[in-house]
Every structure is written in C-alpha cells, then in structure tokens.
Amino acid sequence: MLQNKLKEGDESNVQxxxxxxFLTLLGFRIFQVEQVEAVVLEVGLGGRLxxxxxxxxxxxxxxxxxxxxxxxxxxxxxYLIGREKAGIFKTGVPALTVPQIPEGMxxxxxxxxxxxxxxxxxxxxxxxxxxxxPAHGQGLLEHIGIGGAHQLVNAGLAVELCRVWAQRCxxxxxxxxxxxxxxxxxQKELAENKLPDEFARGLRDTRWAGRAQVIDDLPRNLxxxxxxxxxxxxxxxxxxxxxxxxxxxxxxxxxxxxxxxCDVQAEIYAGRxxxxxxxxxxxxxxxxxxxxxxxxxxxxxxxxxxESNIEFSAAYFVPNxxxxxxxxxxxxxxxxxxxxxxxxxxxxxxxxxxxxxxDALLKQRQRLKGVAPPDASKSVHSESFLSxxxxxxxxxxxxSARRSPKTRVQVLVTGSLHLVGDVLRLLxxxxx
Numbered sequence: 001m002l003q004n005k006l007k008e009g010d011e012s013n014v015q016x017x018x019x020x021x022f023l024t025l026l027g028f029r030i031f032q033v034e035q036v037e038a039v040v041l042e043v044g045l046g047g048r049l050x051x052x053x054x055x056x057x058x059x060x061x062x063x064x065x066x067x068x069x070x071x072x073x074x075x076x077x078x079y080l081i082g083r084e085k086a087g088i089f090k091t092g093v094p095a096l097t098v099p100q101i102p103e104g105m106x107x108x109x110x111x112x113x114x115x116x117x118x119x120x121x122x123x124x125x126x127x128x129x130x131x132x133x134p135a136h137g138q139g140l141l142e143h144i145g146i147g148g149a150h151q152l153v154n155a156g157l158a159v160e161l162c163r164v165w166a167q168r169c170x171x172x173x174x175x176x177x178x179x180x181x182x183x184x185x186x187q188k189e190l191a192e193n194k195l196p197d198e199f200a201r202g203l204r205d206t207r208w209a210g211r212a213q214v215i216d217d218l219p220r221n222l223x224x225x226x227x228x229x230x231x232x233x234x235x236x237x238x239x240x241x242x243x244x245x246x247x248x249x250x251x252x253x254x255x256x257x258x259x260x261x262c263d264v265q266a267e268i269y270a271g272r273x274x275x276x277x278x279x280x281x282x283x284x285x286x287x288x289x290x291x292x293x294x295x296x297x298x299x300x301x302x303x304x305x306x307e308s309n310i311e312f313s314a315a316y317f318v319p320n321x322x323x324x325x326x327x328x329x330x331x332x333x334x335x336x337x338x339x340x341x342x343x344x345x346x347x348x349x350x351x352x353x354x355x356x357x358x359d360a361l362l363k364q365r366q367r368l369k370g371v372a373p374p375d376a377s378k379s380v381h382s383e384s385f386l387s388x389x390x391x392x393x394x395x396x397x398x399x400s401a402r403r404s405p406k407t408r409v410q411v412l413v414t415g416s417l418h419l420v421g422d423v424l425r426l427l428x429x430x431x432x
C-alpha cells in the first residue's frame with residue numbers, strides 16, 4: 001500500500017525498486033531513525049544476491065539448516081543452494097552454522113575458505129546448558145517457545161549467535177553502555193556451560209505465528225453465519241477442537257512438521273497409545289505451490305503418521321485464499337457427491353493432483369505394512385476431499401466438532417505459509 005502511494009505521488013518517472021528491496025530499504029531507514037542498537041537481519045531468498053546482503057561488516061553471520069527451497073532460483077542441489085546461502089559470509093566476520101548433510105557443508109566450507117572466514121559448526125542446545133532440566137527430549141523442549149525437536153538445533157544456533165555478537169561488541173568497543181554489565185555476566189555463565197536467565201527467557205517466550213503453533217481455544221460460534229449456518233448465541237470455547245499450524249513447504253521442514261505433530265500426539269496419549277485414534281478425529285488441510293513436488297511434501301507426512309499409528313479420518317485439499325484472483329464457480333466448500341466432485345476436479349486440477357498423490361501414498365504405506373483398509377470395499381479416496389473454499393472447509397470441521405463433543409478434533413494445516421496465514425485470518429488470530 002505504501003509503495004503504491006509513493007508511486008502515485010512520483011512525477012519523476014524514476015522506477016520504484018521491487019517490493020522486497022523496497023521493504024529492505026524502508027527497514028534500514030526505520031532502524032536508523034529509531035536508533036536501533038541491534039538488528040537480526042534475515043535474508044529473503046538465498047543470500048548472495050539478496051537485497052539484505054548489503055551490510056559490509058556484520059558482527060556475525062549464521063546459516064541454519066539447508067533445505068531444498070526455491071530450487072528454480074538457487075539451484076537444484078544442496079551444494080548449489082549452500083553456495084548461495086554462504087554468499088552472506090564476509091571476510092574477517094565469524095560465521096556459524098548447524099550440522100548439515102555433507103554436500104551442503106562442503107559448499108559452506110568452500111565459500112568460507114575462499115573468503116577467509118572462520119566457519120564453526122554449532123551443536124544443538126543440550127541439557128547441560130539449561131542445567132535444571134531432568135532429561136533430553138520433551139522436558140528440554142518445554143523451555144523453547146516454538147514446538148518441534150528440530151528447534152533444539154535452531155536454539156543452539158541462536159544462543160551462539162548472541163554470544164559471539166556480544167563478544168564482538170565488547171572487543172570492538174561498541175557494546176551499549178547499559179548492557180555492558182549484563183553481557184559480562186552472561187559471557188561468564190555461558191563459559192561455564194550455563195544458560196543465562198535472559199537467554200532462557202528469550203527462548204521460552206519466542207513465538208512464531210504459523211510455525212508449530214497450536215490453537216485450542218476457539219469460540220463455539222466462530223463460523224456461525226457461514227454458508228447459512230444457524231447463529232448460536234453461546235460464545236464458550238469449543239474445547240474438543242485444536243488446530244496445529246505449521247507453514248512447512250520443503251521436504252525437510254515437512255518432515256520436521258510431521259514429527260512435531262506425532263510427538264504432540266504421543267505426549268497427549270502417553271500411557272495409552274492404543275487409544276490414539278479411538279476418541280480422536282485427525283483432519284488434514286493441505287495445499288502447496290505448484291512448483292513443489294507433491295510426493296516430496298506429502299510423503300514424509302504419510303510415513304510419519306502411519307509409523308506412529310496415527311490416522312487422518314479426512315484430508316481436505318483447498319487453494320489458498322490469498323493467492324486466488326478469481327473463482328471459476330461459486331464458492332461452496334467440500335463436496336462429496338460424484339457430480340460435484342467431478343466439477344471440482346476440473347476446477348482445481350492442482351488440488352486434485354495433491355489429493356490423488358495423498359491417496360496413493362496412503363495405499364502404498366498400507367501395502368508396505370501389510371495392512372488392508374478397514375473396509376476393503378471402501379476406497380481411500382473417499383476419505384479425501386476437494387474444496388474451493390477454505391472458509392467453508394473450516395466451517396465443516398468446526399461443525400463436526402460441535403456435533404461430537406466427546407470426540408477430540410485435531411486439524412493439521414500445512415504445506416504453505418500462505419495457507420497457514422489464510423487460516424489464521426479466518427480464525428481471527430492474525431498477529432499484530
């Protein structure tokens with residue numbers, strides 16, 4: 001909106017920078033005006049040619065786990081992607097990374113050597129660092145605000161980035177005076193393998209909307225009025241409905257998302273794993289961009305849930321609201337009749353491809369396990385649905401939870417950050 005306003009008032013015919021470059025410039029200006037003391041600057045795409053890669057001497061550089069993302073721009077191997085990511089390295093500036101697969105680490109090391117950069121591998125956050133946590137695993141994860149075992153890797157990198165930043169600030173004489181005493185104490189505690197309270201609080205209070213996010217306090221009447229539904233005066237919480245949102249959109253992040261979802265179920269049903277599907281109805285809401293390989297995203301999810309004895313009773317494949325310019329037919333939500341389904345298959349060819357991929361993966365996993373569907377005459381396809389309305393899909397799920405108060409309905413939304421963002425908007429949980 002701001003960019004368009006600037007264009008309206010510009011009579012010089014000077015070309016405006018692309019959107020992300022404009023936001024980057026605006027961000028730098030805001031930092032300058034507000035006299036920001038420290039900035040965590042994350043690249044938008046890749047690194048080497050990214051708009052953010054204009055700071056000549058950052059305090060420290062970090063590269064998180066590499067993944068197969070934006071392959072059409074960065075390259076189709078982790079080696080090529082790693083070289084692009086390592087483009088943020090600067091001579092004389094320390095660089096940190098996490099354990100990588102060999103080809104990715106090889107790329108990072110090659111660029112670091114060429115630029116005379118000291119690259120160091122940081123290990124995941126360990127129990128010994130926090131000290132009072134009794135055991136590795138869920139006990140430790142309780143101290144990190146974002147769910148998922150992979151966050152231990154990210155937390156380890158975050159802690160070390162902060163430690164190196166503070167160390168460099170002190171050595172270069174640019175540490176803000178009011179923080180000097182605090183960081184001197186923190187450095188001492190970290191040297192003793194203890195996590196300072198300030199660091200622990202930062203990890204614990206971290207929230208990232210749409211990443212391993214659980215929403216389980218939705219009002220009963222949230223979707224009243226949608227598609228002619230009767231308005232319910234009661235506004236109490238629908239206690240048997242929970243949304244699990246994760247914007248995973250690469251094979252690596254989808255595997256982490258699947259593991260997080262399964263770990264949460266294991267925690268909920270600890271001590272009674274045989275009842276994991278008895279009083280629970282798991283629902284999948286999925287979409288991804290058309291340049292993605294559906295099997296590489298849905299495959300890890302199908303594998304993880306079946307290995308954990310978790311069943312999805314329904315899977316909905318629906319376009320993102322935010323990326324659709326128009327609808328070829330009336331918005332109607334999930335359809336079950338043969339005629340309506342056939343119309344949606346024609347209207348939504350990409351979502352139909354996702355649906356058939358999911359059905360095929362489930363059948364394949366069942367054959368590998370030597371398990372036949374509960375009803376051999378019933379196709380797995382009947383448990384997956386196409387929908388041209390995200391709001392209609394969520395309303396159907398909401399209604400099913402209201403009609404069956406003794407059944408816990410758990411909705412996993414994943415495959416696209418755009419999809420997760422649209423769901424957050426519909427659930428009225430868009431972060432400010």
